[in-house]
Amino acid sequence: MLKTIRPAAVALFFAVSVSLDSSVAVAQIPTANEPSVADSTRADSARTSKVQSLDTVRVAARAKATRYSGGYSRTSTKIPALARDVPQSLTTVTATLVKDQAMKSMAEVVRYMPGVTMGQGEGNRDQPTIRGNSTTADFFVDGVRDDAQYFRDLYNLERVEALKGSNAMVFGRGGGGGILNRVTKEAEWDNRQVISAEAASFGGHRVTADVNRGLSSQFAGRLNSVYESSRSFRNGVSLERSGINPTATFASRSRATQLVAGYEHFSDRRTADRGVPSFQGLPLETSPSAFFGNPEQSRARVAVNAGTLTFSHDAGRVQVRSTMRLADYDKFYQNVFPGAVDAAGKNVSLTAYNHAIGRRNSFNQTDIIWSAGSGLITHQFLSGMEFGREKTTNYRATGFFGTATSFSVPVSRPVFNDIVTFRQSASDADNSSLVRTSSVYAQNQISISQYVRLLAGVRYEDFSVRYTDNRSTAKRSRADRVFSPRAGLIIKPNELTSVYASVSRSFLPGSGDQFTTLTAITQALKPERFTNLEAGAKWDVMDRLSLTAAAYRLDRTNTRATDPNNPANVIQTGAQRSKGFELGAAGSITSAWDIAAGYARQEAKIVRATAASPAGASVPLVPSTTLSLWNKYSLTSQFGAGLGIVRQAKVFSAVDNKVTLPAFTRFDASVYAPLGFGLRTQLNVENLFNVRYFPTSNGNNNISPGSPRAAKLSITATF
Numbered sequence: 001m002l003k004t005i006r007p008a009a010v011a012l013f014f015a016v017s018v019s020l021d022s023s024v025a026v027a028q029i030p031t032a033n034e035p036s037v038a039d040s041t042r043a044d045s046a047r048t049s050k051v052q053s054l055d056t057v058r059v060a061a062r063a064k065a066t067r068y069s070g071g072y073s074r075t076s077t078k079i080p081a082l083a084r085d086v087p088q089s090l091t092t093v094t095a096t097l098v099k100d101q102a103m104k105s106m107a108e109v110v111r112y113m114p115g116v117t118m119g120q121g122e123g124n125r126d127q128p129t130i131r132g133n134s135t136t137a138d139f140f141v142d143g144v145r146d147d148a149q150y151f152r153d154l155y156n157l158e159r160v161e162a163l164k165g166s167n168a169m170v171f172g173r174g175g176g177g178g179i180l181n182r183v184t185k186e187a188e189w190d191n192r193q194v195i196s197a198e199a200a201s202f203g204g205h206r207v208t209a210d211v212n213r214g215l216s217s218q219f220a221g222r223l224n225s226v227y228e229s230s231r232s233f234r235n236g237v238s239l240e241r242s243g244i245n246p247t248a249t250f251a252s253r254s255r256a257t258q259l260v261a262g263y264e265h266f267s268d269r270r271t272a273d274r275g276v277p278s279f280q281g282l283p284l285e286t287s288p289s290a291f292f293g294n295p296e297q298s299r300a301r302v303a304v305n306a307g308t309l310t311f312s313h314d315a316g317r318v319q320v321r322s323t324m325r326l327a328d329y330d331k332f333y334q335n336v337f338p339g340a341v342d343a344a345g346k347n348v349s350l351t352a353y354n355h356a357i358g359r360r361n362s363f364n365q366t367d368i369i370w371s372a373g374s375g376l377i378t379h380q381f382l383s384g385m386e387f388g389r390e391k392t393t394n395y396r397a398t399g400f401f402g403t404a405t406s407f408s409v410p411v412s413r414p415v416f417n418d419i420v421t422f423r424q425s426a427s428d429a430d431n432s433s434l435v436r437t438s439s440v441y442a443q444n445q446i447s448i449s450q451y452v453r454l455l456a457g458v459r460y461e462d463f464s465v466r467y468t469d470n471r472s473t474a475k476r477s478r479a480d481r482v483f484s485p486r487a488g489l490i491i492k493p494n495e496l497t498s499v500y501a502s503v504s505r506s507f508l509p510g511s512g513d514q515f516t517t518l519t520a521i522t523q524a525l526k527p528e529r530f531t532n533l534e535a536g537a538k539w540d541v542m543d544r545l546s547l548t549a550a551a552y553r554l555d556r557t558n559t560r561a562t563d564p565n566n567p568a569n570v571i572q573t574g575a576q577r578s579k580g581f582e583l584g585a586a587g588s589i590t591s592a593w594d595i596a597a598g599y600a601r602q603e604a605k606i607v608r609a610t611a612a613s614p615a616g617a618s619v620p621l622v623p624s625t626t627l628s629l630w631n632k633y634s635l636t637s638q639f640g641a642g643l644g645i646v647r648q649a650k651v652f653s654a655v656d657n658k659v660t661l662p663a664f665t666r667f668d669a670s671v672y673a674p675l676g677f678g679l680r681t682q683l684n685v686e687n688l689f690n691v692r693y694f695p696t697s698n699g700n701n702n703i704s705p706g707s708p709r710a711a712k713l714s715i716t717a718t719f
Contacts, residue, residue, distance in 0.1 A: 400421050
């Protein structure tokens with residue numbers, strides 16, 4: 001199925017393990033914020049009347065987490081499990097790796113997630129492509145949907161998880177190529193305060209604070225906050241954002257019962273930067289700082305207010321967890337941006353529009369996990385339900401340059417300084433939608449001795465959308481009732497090694513990721529279907545270095561296509577196929593040497609013509625190969641240095657395959673040193689050799705230049 005893997009990729013996977021021995025595994029007690037796997041035993045009073053009945057004994061075990069690899073996660077199965085016990089590709093970027101590289105955005109995080117690239121998102125949102133499938137909605141916070149379109153910050157995170165492949169059994173509709181889940185910090189029973197201040201090239205300033213207090217044996221509080229005001233190497237581009245996230249944890253004396261409450265207010269205001277146009281099949285030759293359009297009238301803002309309440313109870317063999325999340329997203333963006341350059345390469349066409357989007361989400365998830373069995377065969381059963389409601393409003397207006405909807409400016413002077421007015425044209429959106437979803441799901445994980453595990457589950461989802469067009473007063477609705485199954489097999493030659501195979505399925509309703517439109521055509525269409533076949537291996541070398549490999553084939557079907565016998569009709573015969581191979585490494589090679597690495601070789605093609613492209617076209621923003629490698633070496637407990645490389649093969653910027661973003665290789669570096677009195681300094685340099693490159697795009701004429709050499713200097717106080 002796959003092409004030959006290059007020798008460099010094989011070396012990445014195996015070279016880090018040649019000197020390590022995997023013969024010993026050590027059990028560790030979980031830290032406060034890690035989930036644990038609990039079991040209970042009772043004395044058998046029937047054995048003899050003289051034996052005293054004992055209270056429940058709670059035994060917890062976990063693998064050793066390292067600075068760059070996580071411990072247990074409940075993301076992929078809803079049951080706390082190690083990554084090696086999950087029959088699917090799971091990549092984790094920890095808070096330590098985020099800190100060591102001074103990451104601030106999801107785009108920076110996914111560099112270390114093989115098989116995931118980040119799109120430009122029109123300069124106003126995160127938009128990853130996961131295994132060849134672009135999405136704006138497959139984002140989650142602590143396993144609960146966070147599907148609004150905005151740029152997410154990393155200030156309050158323990159880790160970011162990418163679960164790749166179809167995931168509707170766990171997460172519901174969508175998730176065709178995979179999902180990105182942010183695990184947030186919670187209040188814990190220790191006292192620590194961490195405050196960090198950063199200054200960066202081009203006028204960047206950022207302050208973060210993390211204050212955690214155990215206020216009593218049964219109550220803890222935590223406050224995370226961020227403020228950033230930064231400019232960019234791009235002319236006229238800036239951002240200002242702030243966030244505050246208090247959490248509180250209430251627990252019983254045994255801590256078997258917990259209630260965790262959290263609230264986040266997050267605000268992001270920035271220039272909506274859509275990059276530069278193309279010319280003759282490549283990004284236009286111009287200064288990386290050149291802004292095409294009007295930066296003063298290209299603005300994006302979002303305000304997010306979200307509250308979460310999670311109740312959990314561990315009764316030994318039975319565990320209950322219920323989460324309620326209410327979120328309000330208020331977003332507006334406006335842009336004056338480039339279109340095509342004329343044939344002579346002298347002038348570029350500008351267009352403009354603005355868009356106001358409001359969304360209110362409410363979701364409730366309840367899971368019950370119980371264990372059964374004895375001897376060689378044991379079961380971990382999961383049953384659960386989810387209810388969700390999403391209300392969305394959309395209002396779009398077209399930009400007018402006088403009376404025209406486009407305006408031509410010279411390529412040599414691409415900034416348009418006159419006023420653009422905005423009003424609705426005949427085709428602009430003014431609508432609302434209401435989505436309701438109800439799901440029930442069940443799963444069984446069967447252990448047959450210590451060597452074999454089976455996982456099987458299914459979700460039944462009742463999904464409905466009601467759409468109102470305020471311009472025509474038209475009302476449309478669509479309901480889908482869909483089963484989403486998943487099955488996996490894990491073979492464990494020893495405790496630290498697993499080999500697996502799995503199959504999973506997801507669906508996406510015809511109203512799309514964001515429910516912004518439901519036409520007479522899409523109202524009648526069946527949901528798109530995603531089917532993921534995967535096989536792989538995972539090895540936790542000496543329980544400190546996680547090595548992973550996965551091969552997959554992901555088919556997207558029921559895609560819209562034009563009827564060849566009647567171009568006025570739409571039929572669902574289009575199909576796309578993604579296939580590839582991924583390698584990953586994360587953890588510690590020695591006590592002083594930490595590593596995070598990923599390699600992906602992939603291909604995503606339109607295999608049957610769709611409404612957007614003919615058969616044979618390559619899916620945009622899917623490089624044939626990507627490589628990321630980060631090394632941090634600690635000379636002492638305080639002094640250290642890091643060196644990394646990011647490599648991306650050429651990609652097409654749009655599905656018509658007319659414009660190519662060239663391949664690039666970029667190096668990054670860092671230095672860490674103590675200052676005394678609990679202070680520590682860190683210097684990060686991005687694009688060490690000042691390479692010119694174009695990492696991503698939004699179509700053929702909105703291409704993002706990569707940053708030239710840039711430095712970030714921070715000081716962190718811990719007390």
